[in-house]
Amino acid sequence: xxxxxxxxxxxxxxxxxxxxxxxxxxxxxxxxxxxxxxxxxxxxxxxxxxxxxxxxxxxxxxxxxxxxxxxxxxxxxxxxxxxxxxxxxxxxxxxxxxxxxxxxxxxxxxxxxxxxxxxxxxxxxxxxxxxxxxxxxxxxxxxxxxxxxxxxxxxxxxxxxxxxxxxxxxxxxxxxxxxxxxxxxxxxxxxxxxxxxxxxxxxx
Amino acid sequence: xxxxxxxxxxxxxxxxxxxxxxxxxxxxxxxxxxxxxxxxxxxxxxxxxxxxxxxxxxxxxxxxxxxxxxxxxxxxxxxxxxxxxxxxxxxxxxxxxxxxxxxxxxxxxxxxxxxxxxxxxxxxxxxxxxxxxxxxxxxxxxxxxxxxxxxxxxxxxxxxxxxxxxxxxxxxxxxxxxxxxxxxxxxxxxxxxxxxxxxxxxxx
Numbered sequence: 001x002x003x004x005x006x007x008x009x010x011x012x013x014x015x016x017x018x019x020x021x022x023x024x025x026x027x028x029x030x031x032x033x034x035x036x037x038x039x040x041x042x043x044x045x046x047x048x049x050x051x052x053x054x055x056x057x058x059x060x061x062x063x064x065x066x067x068x069x070x071x072x073x074x075x076x077x078x079x080x081x082x083x084x085x086x087x088x089x090x091x092x093x094x095x096x097x098x099x100x101x102x103x104x105x106x107x108x109x110x111x112x113x114x115x116x117x118x119x120x121x122x123x124x125x126x127x128x129x130x131x132x133x134x135x136x137x138x139x140x141x142x143x144x145x146x147x148x149x150x151x152x153x154x155x156x157x158x159x160x161x162x163x164x165x166x167x168x169x170x171x172x173x174x175x176x177x178x179x180x181x182x183x184x185x186x187x188x189x190x191x192x193x194x195x196x197x198x199x200x201x202x203x204x
Numbered sequence: 205x206x207x208x209x210x211x212x213x214x215x216x217x218x219x220x221x222x223x224x225x226x227x228x229x230x231x232x233x234x235x236x237x238x239x240x241x242x243x244x245x246x247x248x249x250x251x252x253x254x255x256x257x258x259x260x261x262x263x264x265x266x267x268x269x270x271x272x273x274x275x276x277x278x279x280x281x282x283x284x285x286x287x288x289x290x291x292x293x294x295x296x297x298x299x300x301x302x303x304x305x306x307x308x309x310x311x312x313x314x315x316x317x318x319x320x321x322x323x324x325x326x327x328x329x330x331x332x333x334x335x336x337x338x339x340x341x342x343x344x345x346x347x348x349x350x351x352x353x354x355x356x357x358x359x360x361x362x363x364x365x366x367x368x369x370x371x372x373x374x375x376x377x378x379x380x381x382x383x384x385x386x387x388x389x390x391x392x393x394x395x396x397x398x399x400x401x402x403x404x405x406x407x408x
Contacts, residue, residue: 123381161399164392165369167378174371177327188368195365199403 015053017043019067022060031113036060062125065118068105069129075100080136086144087202090137090162091193097133098169098189102179105172115172133170134159141200151201158200165196219257221247223271226264235317240264266329269322272309273333279304284340290348291406294341294366295397301337302373302393306383309376319376337374338363345404355405362404369400 021042025034036057040050054060079093105115118126138159144150152158168174169189178185225246229238240261244251258264283297309319322330342363348354356362372378373393382389 168371199399
């Protein structure tokens with residue numbers, strides 16, 4: 001059932017609308033329970049019409065997951081571009097990312113299934129995201145070395161180690177376990193950032 | 205169908221036999237596909253008889269998971285008891301645990317589902333296991349402080365941070381992602397241990 005009026009609208013707008021409705025369904029009904037037919041029906045479109053904009057349900061998932069990841073990238077880049085000392089910048093960046101992932105991904109329960117599925121199906125997207133984080137860490141570490149704040153021999157290696165050391169505060173499924181079992185993630189976060197900064201050669 | 209001959213055997217032996225058969229089924233047929241009936245039939249016992257030794261399938265799972273965890277605890281304790289310098293001990297301990305978890309839990313594919321389920325259902329067991337690891341780390345860190353190898357203000361806090369920093373090399377589901385996507389876990393492991401030792405105040 002094609003509705004001519006929709007055909008005249010901007011394809012980008014239709015795509016955005018499909019993603020909006022899909023995400024809203026994931027949150028409200030659940031990731032696994034939402035079908036392309038549900039999304040189509042909510043939009044007054046046919047399934048075939050939805051498939052003209054996204055070749056598969058998988059493509060819809062990937063776009064939504066991509067935008068979730070974009071938000072995190074943007075937070076990190078914005079902090080990395082400020083003029084603060086490297087030490088403070090890295091501290092603020094790690095804190096902000098943890099809080100963002102905890103709030104948006106863990107506390108908005110309905111997204112949980114999507115995140116678990118993404119860990120299984122879209123690991124390459126997550127991997128690329130993690131690699132961007134490592135690049136940002138490396139840039140900040142280089143600034144800190146130049147400013148004499150950090151003592152690090154190999155900034156790329158140190159950036160990878162920071163990523164690994166921070167993983168439990170970064171990956172939503174790991175944050176979730178801590179939150180669920182009542183661990184104080186805030187105290188743990190401060191301790192972990194102190195530990196990371198010490199490994200980068202910050203003096204006590 | 206009770207077989208009198210089984211009734212005369214040592215209950216501990218019967219329990220051990222049930223666990224052995226269950227674990228073998230988990231590996232061969234899969235965790236989710238194995239039923240108590242399968243285990244009973246393999247042993248020539250009735251389901252009711254199996255339930256006399258384990259009140260539920262869940263109790264069987266917990267026992268198996270408990271023995272998997274015991275193996276790791278024993279490796280850690282054995283290394284912690286050696287006379288090596290603290291620095292070397294912590295390095296060897298982290299390396300040994302990573303290798304054990306990678307080999308036993310990740311490469312023996314059939315156990316994967318059990319581990320994922322345990323992360324969901326038996327988090328309290330895993331949490332207690334992680335806390336034992338933190339206690340062992342703390343003891344080694346205290347030795348290192350006394351010997352002048354480490355510079356750490358709060359050994360308990362440092363031990364928790366070591367645990368967090370090492371999590372991606374410790375939790376089987378995280379090791380699995382790296383192995384699956386062809387990351388060099390050996391190089392990453394060396395880097396991470398260097399980073400941890402530096403955070404503990406090891407001089408370059």
